[in-house]
Amino acid sequence: MSAVPQASLPSLPVTFRPTRTRVVLYAVALAQLAALTAIALALPELSGGERLSFIVTGLLVGAVLLLLSRPKVVARQDGVTVVNLTTKRELAWAQVVRVNLRPGDPWVHLDLADGTSLPAMGIQPGIARDQAIRDARALRDLTEKHGVLDHTAR
Incomplete structure (x- = not known):
């Protein structure tokens, strides 16, 4: 040796x-959660369940992205x-x-x-x-x- x-x-x-990769994954997780939440709240024709499904989808995608940063x-x-x-x-x-x-x-x-x-x-x-x-x-x-x-x- x-x-x-x-x-x-x-x-x-x-x-x-992988610090840079983690930063990108965290940023994308937050951005997509914010976007899906904003869409859920901005569309008046959505029912409460549909709004909730947008937000839950954002949380699930965020959880996967955070898992990738582990x-x-x-x-x-x-x-x-x-x-x-x-x-x-x-x-x-x-x-x-x-x-x-x-x-x-x-x-x-x-x-x-x-x-x-x-x-x-x-x-x-x-x-x-x-x-x-x-x-x-x-x-x-x-x-x-x-x-x-x-x-x-x-």
Whole structure:
């Protein structure tokens, strides 16, 4: 494994998340809810149930958009927590063998010691490619540092 300079590592705990994507999702969630609510209140020919259905639809769409903004990766002293859309997985550093972000990948993939791969949607190059690359490198460096410590402790 390569030597990781201490100065380049972020201090723990550190949270990686697609901040620009989250801002866009939050803004769209609020805008569509405001628009559907305004339409429901502005159209006098709508019944109370129809108005309510507009607002409930806005709330449901907003909930889906907020769910899409949930992913993150939290690196702590004792391991990594990967939060994706509907799942959360705690990993010890020794379980993470490699951090991958290949050209064209929608997000980082973690190769695990059990031979499986875990998507880590909290680092995604969508609208912030350079930030995602920096975050993936930082997570890779943390994995190399802490994984080596865990392996030598055995």
